[in-house]
Every structure is written in C-alpha cells, then in structure tokens.
Amino acid sequence: MESSVVAEQLVKTFVVTSGWGRGRTRREVVAVDGISLDIPAGQAVAFIGPNGAGKSTTIKMLTGILHPTSGSARVLGYTPWRERRELVRHIGAVFGQRSQLWYHLPPRDTFELLARIYELDRPTYLRRRDMLIERFGIGPFLTTPVRKLSLGQRMRAEVAASLLHGPKVLFLDEPTIGLDVVARQELRDLISSWNRDEGMTVFLTSHDAGDVERVARRAIVINHGRVVFDDKVSALRREYLAAKILSVKFQAPVAPIELPGVTTLKATEYALKLEVDTRVTPIERVMSAVLRAGPVADIAIEDPPLEEVIAHIYSRGAPQAPEEVTTP
Amino acid sequence: MIATRKYAWLGLTSARSNLAYLAEVAARTLFLGVILFIFLQLWRATYAESGAERLGGLTLPQMLWYLAITEAIILSAPRVSHEVDQEVRTGALAVQLVRPLSYPLARLGMTLGERLVRFALNAGVGALVALVLVGPVPIAPQGLAMFAAALLGAFVLDFLALFLVGLGAFWMEDTSGLALIYSRLTMILGGMLLPLELFPEAVQPLLRALPFAGIVYGPARLFVRPDAAFLADLLVRQGVAVAVFALAVAAVYRAGIGRIHANGG
Numbered sequence: 199m200e201s202s203v204v205a206e207q208l209v210k211t212f213v214v215t216s217g218w219g220r221g222r223t224r225r226e227v228v229a230v231d232g233i234s235l236d237i238p239a240g241q242a243v244a245f246i247g248p249n250g251a252g253k254s255t256t257i258k259m260l261t262g263i264l265h266p267t268s269g270s271a272r273v274l275g276y277t278p279w280r281e282r283r284e285l286v287r288h289i290g291a292v293f294g295q296r297s298q299l300w301y302h303l304p305p306r307d308t309f310e311l312l313a314r315i316y317e318l319d320r321p322t323y324l325r326r327r328d329m330l331i332e333r334f335g336i337g338p339f340l341t342t343p344v345r346k347l348s349l350g351q352r353m354r355a356e357v358a359a360s361l362l363h364g365p366k367v368l369f370l371d372e373p374t375i376g377l378d379v380v381a382r383q384e385l386r387d388l389i390s391s392w393n394r395d396e397g398m399t400v401f402l403t404s405h406d407a408g409d410v411e412r413v414a415r416r417a418i419v420i421n422h423g424r425v426v427f428d429d430k431v432s433a434l435r436r437e438y439l440a441a442k443i444l445s446v447k448f449q450a451p452v453a454p455i456e457l458p459g460v461t462t463l464k465a466t467e468y469a470l471k472l473e474v475d476t477r478v479t480p481i482e483r484v485m486s487a488v489l490r491a492g493p494v495a496d497i498a499i500e501d502p503p504l505e506e507v508i509a510h511i512y513s514r515g516a517p518q519a520p521e522e523v524t525t526p
Numbered sequence: 527m528i529a530t531r532k533y534a535w536l537g538l539t540s541a542r543s544n545l546a547y548l549a550e551v552a553a554r555t556l557f558l559g560v561i562l563f564i565f566l567q568l569w570r571a572t573y574a575e576s577g578a579e580r581l582g583g584l585t586l587p588q589m590l591w592y593l594a595i596t597e598a599i600i601l602s603a604p605r606v607s608h609e610v611d612q613e614v615r616t617g618a619l620a621v622q623l624v625r626p627l628s629y630p631l632a633r634l635g636m637t638l639g640e641r642l643v644r645f646a647l648n649a650g651v652g653a654l655v656a657l658v659l660v661g662p663v664p665i666a667p668q669g670l671a672m673f674a675a676a677l678l679g680a681f682v683l684d685f686l687a688l689f690l691v692g693l694g695a696f697w698m699e700d701t702s703g704l705a706l707i708y709s710r711l712t713m714i715l716g717g718m719l720l721p722l723e724l725f726p727e728a729v730q731p732l733l734r735a736l737p738f739a740g741i742v743y744g745p746a747r748l749f750v751r752p753d754a755a756f757l758a759d760l761l762v763r764q765g766v767a768v769a770v771f772a773l774a775v776a777a778v779y780r781a782g783i784g785r786i787h788a789n790g791g
Contacts, residue, residue, distance in 0.1 A: 254617075263623045263786060283626060291624045298621065300539060302546035307539060314535040315625055343546065369624075 201272075202367055202399040203237040203260060208269035210255050210423075229255040231423035232269070237416075239366070242393045242400040244414035244431065252423035253403050257369055260401075261289065274366055287316065290365030292357050294372035297344070304341045305355040309362060316363035323362070330358040334388060350381025357389065367399040374409055386412040407439055407501035419511060427511050438507045442481055443500045444472045444488070452492040460484055468495075473502070532627065533635035540639030551644060555651040558597055562655045565593055565719075582723030587660040588750040589721075594652030595746035596718045599680065600709075602644035606637050606685060607705040610692025619786065630689065630779055637685045645677075669752030676745040676757060679764035684712070684741045686771035693775070696782035716742030737767040 210230040217223055230252040237243050247253050258264040260273055262282030271278055276285040299308045313323040331337050334354045339347055347355070353373065360368065370389065374382040390413050393400045402413055410417055410431060417434045419427035427434065443463070451467045459478025464471035474484050481499065488494065544551065573579075573586050584592060610633065613619045622629050691708055694701040712718070716738035722730055733739055744760040 258620060258786070261620075261624050263620050265784075282623070286624050287626050289624065291621070293621055296618050296621045300543050302543045303539065307542065311535055311539045314532045315627060317532070317626075 200239045201236050202239040202241075203235060203271075203273050203401065205233055205235045205256075205260065205271040206269055208233045208256065208259060208271055209267045210252075210259060210264065211267045228423055230259070230266070233420065233423070233425055235418065235425075235428075237399060237401070239399055240393070240397040241416060242390070242414045243402065244410040244417045245401060245403045245420070246405075246410060246417060247420040251421045253420060254371075255423075256420070257371065257401070257403065261291065261369060262286065287363065288365060289367045289369065290360035290363070291369040292360045292371065292373050294353070294370075294375040297352070297356060298359055299344045299352065299355055301345050302343055304339075304343055305336060305347075305359070306340045308344075308355075308359055312359055312362050318363060326362055326364060330361060333392070334358040348381070350377055350384065353377060353381070353385055354388065357385065361392065361398075365398065367401060370400065370402045370404075372404055373402070374404065374406055382406075382408070383412075389413050407507065411435060411439065411501075419507075434507070436477075438510050439501060440475055440477045441502050442474045442476055443502055444470075444474055444481070444484060445496075445498045445500070446470045446472075446488050446494060447496040448491070449493040449495045455484075455487050455491055457484060457487055533631050536632055536635035537639030537642075540636040541643045544640050544643040548647070551647055552651075554601070555648055558594075558601060558648060558651050559655045561597055562590065562594060562652065562659065566590055566659050569593075582721045584721060584750060587656075587663050590660045591653075591656050591663045592721060592746050592750050593719070594656045595649065595749050596716075596742050598645055598648035598652045599677075599742055599745065600713060600718050601648050602641050603684065603688070603709070604637050604640045604644070606633065606688040607692040607701060607708075610689055611695040611701045611705075614693065614695040614782070614786075617786075630775055633689060634682070634685055637688075638681055641681050641685075645681075663750060665749075666752065669749070672752050672754070672757045673745055673749045676748050676760055676764070679761060679768065680741045680745050683737055683764055683767050683771065686768065686775055687737065690771065690775055690778060693778045693782050696778075696785050712738045712741055715739070717746070718742050721747060734763070737763075737771070740764045740767055 208230055209228070209232055211226050211228045214225045214227055215222060216225075233252070233256055245253055245256070255264065259266050260271060260278055262273075262276075262278035262280075262285055265279045273285055274288050276288075278285055298312075299305060300311075309327050313320075313327075318326070331340060334357065336351075336355055336358055339351050339355075344352060344355070357370075357373065368389075373389070374385055377385065386409060389400065389402075392398060393413070400413065402409065404410060414431050417427065417429065417431045418425055419434075447469045449468075452470070454462060454465055455470065455472065457479050459475035461473045461475075462470065463473050470488075472484065474481055485497075488497070569586060569589050573581065573589075579585060581589065613622070619629065622632065687708060688705070691701055691704050694704055698704070715733055715736055717725075717733070722733050722739060722743050725733060733743075740760060740763050744764070748757060748760070
C-alpha cells in the first residue's frame with residue numbers, strides 16, 4: 199500500500215545555552231534520536247510517549263515547522279520542511295489545548311474563513327461543510343458563539359474545522375484532553391469512523407490509553423527520542439494494557455481481597471485500590487469478589503496511565519520495532 | 527488576488543470578532559471623553575494666556591479635534607506585541623504554521639480588522655465630545671480621503687513595529703518592557719498631546735524623520751488641515767519607514783522561526 203508518512207533516521211538536536219560571559223555553557227540536547235516510520239495511507243496510528251519523549255518535535259518536523267538535524271522524511275510525497283506551503287494544504291491538525299475557532303464568533307464564521315484560507319471553491323466548500331455539520335452534529339450550535347459552547351461541542355467543531363479542506367493526513371495532539379467520558383467517547387468514534395470511511399491517515403498523540411485503543415490500529419511508542427515499540431494496538435493491549443485499576447469505596451470495613459493476578463495497591467478500612475491482571479483473572483470475577491466483600495459505596499475501573507505502560511515496556515527489555523506492521 | 531482575499535477575510539473576521547463585544551470596547555472610550563474635557567481646559571488657559579488665535583498653526587477647536595484624533599489612534603492600538611509574544615512563548619505559533627498562510631501577513635490582516643473597529647469607535651466618541659465642547663471644524667470629502675490614506679499607512683507602520691517587538695520573545699524572557707517603551711515613545715515623540723510645530727524648532731526635523739510622527743501626528747494633522755503637499759511628504763516618509771520595518775520583520779522572523787523548537791508545545 200502507498201505510504202503517506204515516511205521518515206528515515208530523523209534526528210533533531212538543539213543547543214541550550216545558559217549563563218553569561220565566561221560562565222556561559224552550551225549543551226547539546228538530542229530531542230529525536232533516529233526515528234524511522236512508514237505509515238501507509240489510511241492507517242490510524244497512535245504516537246505515544248511521556249512528556250519530553252520527542253513526540254512534539256517529530257510532529258513539527260513532519261509538518262514542516264522544524265528542519266531535522268539529519269535524516270529524511272516524505273509526507274504525501276512532500277519533503278515537509280522544504281515544501282511546507284504545498285504540504286499544509288493537504289494535512290490537517292487539531293491541538294486539544296489550542297483552538298483554531300474564533301472565540302467570540304460562531305463556528306460557522308470560522309468555517310467561512312477556513313474556506314478562504316484553503317481557497318476552496320464555493321460548491322466544494324458548501325458540500326463538505328454540510329456533510330461535516332451532519333456527521334459531527336454541529337447544526338444545533340452552528341450559529342452560537344464558541345465561548346458559549348461546552349468543551350465537547352467545541353472539540354467537535356474543532357475537529358470538523360480541521361477536516362473542511364479534506365486533508366489526507368490528520369495530526370491530532372491530545373484531542374480529548376479535558377473532555378468528560380461521554381464527549382470523549384463521541385469524539386473518538388467520530389474520528390475513528392472518519393478514518394474508516396474517508397481513508398484519511400490519522401496520526402494521534404495522546405496520554406489517554408482509551409484514545410489509543412479506540413482510535414488507532416497501530417501504536418508507536420517513543421521515549422528519549424527513540425521508537426521503543428511499534429506494533430498493532432491489539433498487541434499493546436494484550437501485552438501492556440491487560441492490567442486494570444479498580445478503585446472501590448465501601449460503606450463498612452472490609453477484609454483484603456485475595457485472588458490470583460490481583461495486587462492490592464492501597465488498602466484502608468473503607469477503600470481498596472487493586473491492580474487486576476485480566477489475563478489471569480477476568481475483571482468480572484474480581485467485581486463479584488468485591489461485591490461479596492461488603493456493601494459498595496462507589497466503584498471505578500480505569501486503565502493504567504500510559505507512563506506506566508511505557509515503564510512496563512522498558513522493564514521487559516524494550517522490544518524493537520518490527521519490520522512490517524499489518525495495516526487495517 | 528486569491529492570496530490577498532484570504533488576508534482580507536481574516537481582517538473582516540477579526541473586525542466581526544471585535545464587534546461581538548462592542549459594549550465592552552465602548553466602555554473603554556469613556557476615558558477619551560474625560561481626557562478631552564481636561565485638555566480643553568488646559569488649552570483654553572494656554573490660548574488665553576498667550577493671546578494668540580493660533581498655536582502651531584491650529585485654532586483652539588482645531589487643537590481639540592487634533593487631540594481627539596491622536597487619542598483615538600493611540601487608544602485603538604491592538605495588543606499585537608503581547609499576542610505575538612504569547613504565541614511564540616507558548617508554541618501556539620506552530621498551530622498557525624500548519625495552514626497555508628504567511629504568519630506575518632495573517633497577523634497584519636487581523637490587526638487591521640481589529641484596529642479599524644476600535645478606531646472607528648474611539649474616533650466616533652472623540653468626534654462627539656469635540657463637537658459638544660468646541661463645535662465642528664471644516665471637513666471636506668477630499669480631506670477625509672487624504673486622512674484615510676495617511677491612517678492606513680500609519681496603522682501598517684504601527685503594526686510592523688509592534689510585531690517586531692513581539693518577535694523579540696524568540697530571544698527575550700519578556701517583551702512587555704520593550705512594548706511599554708515603544709508605546710510611550712509613540713505617544714511623546716509621535717505628537718499625541720502636542721503637534722510637532724509646538725516642539726522646539728531644533729528637534730522638529732528629527733521628530734519628523736522618526737516613524738512615530740507618521741503614526742500619530744501625520745494623520746491627525748491632515749484631518750484638521752488637509753494639504754496635498756503634506757500628504758505626499760507623509761506618504762513618502764511612511765513608505766520608507768514601512769519598507770525598513772518590513773525588511774527588519776522579514777529578517778527577524780526568519781531568524782526566529784529557526785529557534786521555534788526552543789519554545790515548547
């Protein structure tokens with residue numbers, strides 16, 4: 199299948215200087231240390247790693263904002279840092295913490311502006327706008343100033359705005375940050391179905407394991423500027439996301455719960471925090487044991503934080519990126 | 527042509543965004559009424575004391591109208607340097623770079639849109655106050671056209687200077703000090719309170735040569751005393767300053783973009 203993003207041995211170092219005069223020191227920091235990727239057209243990839251791992255720097259190189267120190271990359275056939283102006287017409291970007299919508303104006307006005315920025319002809323613009331309004335359910339708040347929208351509505355409009363010009367690759371940086379459970383799920387489903395139906399390549403960075411599982415088919419984990427895992431999300435899930443964190447509050451004191459594959463992370467008289475290895479004991483069995491242990495006041499099941507998943511990858515000896523990855 | 531249209535549309539969108547909270551912007555113009563009233567009293571005393579009908583070539587009503595225009599220009603200055611500073615510092619600039627736009631031109635479009643709304647509002651209030659306090663001054667359509675041309679040059683020049691200050695964030699911890707110095711220089715050396723003719727004769731040529739006069743004094747002077755020769759001279763001065771600042775912006779922007787990695791996000 200045709201590749202939409204290819205990077206070979208991308209390296210980015212920069213110099214940090216500190217102090218003044220004779221005490222001035224120069225230190226070279228390696229932000230990206232030889233990253234190679236090959237993402238086929240239409241694939242949804244999660245690009246994950248802890249803060250400072252080099253995600254942002256890699257994305258900036260792939261979108262043409264930064265020149266690499268060495269290595270090469272082609273995005274949709276363009277060399278990003280040499281042909282940024284041509285490339286950006288064919289890519290979209292959503293930054294969860296940075297809005298492209300005009301705060302005091304309704305989403306409709308931002309759509310009109312984007313139509314001019316991307317030089318869309320009127321019929322194409324109207325057709326795509328109407329399709330996005332319908333698919334993303336924006337109609338009810340299309341003419342409401344953005345400042346009056348909920349965060350969930352705003353993010354739906356945000357993603358729709360980034361799709362208006364029909365990008366072939368969409369970069370999503372923490373798109374669900376701050377959203378509640380329902381809004382988060384809605385947005386994941388919308389992105390996922392757009393990827394499936396339109397064949398658009400999705401390049402997602404997120405700290406939320408749920409985003410990765412629901413949106414992406416392939417996960418690339420980076421740390422210290424290097425790829426430490428590159429495989430299907432199902433493999434990541436099987437290997438590293440099998441653990442669930444179960445937090446329970448009881449109405450009466452309870453005894454500890456002992457089951458194979460269940461580790462007690464924290465226990466007080468009225469509360470338990472358990473890590474459950476679902477490959478050993480299914481979560482349903484643990485839930486039954488919890489309900490039998492005493493009257494439950496509150497219960498929550500969470501994924502372990504991605505930072506923990508990455509720590510696990512390291513503790514198991516950092517598997518290398520495989521040569522080939524199955525595409526969806 | 528299409529390229530120009532996108533920046534014009536950015537200006538229009540920016541203007542509409544500013545109209546959305548017009549009441550808040552209008553509240554700030556109350557300040558203008560107070561300033562004009564105080565300065566009218568000061569100028570009245572000065573004219574009476576000197577016994578002259580004209581000071582610096584302007585009658586008392588013309589002086590108050592001059593002040594109304596200079597104040598409207600100064601008070602309508604958008605926070606470009608602060609916004610650019612923040613975009614550079616937080617890495618939000620990267621968001622702008624993934625669209626088919628020139629960042630400096632996009633900022634120019636947005637700033638002009640915002641400034642026109644704010645200037646129109648300030649000038650409207652200023653004109654109303656001046657009308658009530660000293661009555662009208664003769665204004666011809668030709669004079670208004672000259673004023674509009676000079677004002678456009680002034681706004682572009684002011685934008686370039688403010689943008690340049692904001693780009694300082696690529697190297698400096700904080701550009702607000704620089705922005706403060708620039709705004710005070712514009713007020714004092716630009717002739718916000720006094721037309722350049724009232725400055726000591728020795729410094730007048732220098733003040734006319736500086737870009738500040740092209741932003742404040744030039745347009746306001748044309749408004750109260752339209753003069754084709756004055757306009758031609760002003761446009762040349764503005765043009766030279768715009769060219770110099772545009773070159774500086776291009777050089778600094780290019781150097782700054784190379785440092786974008788150091789600024790997070």
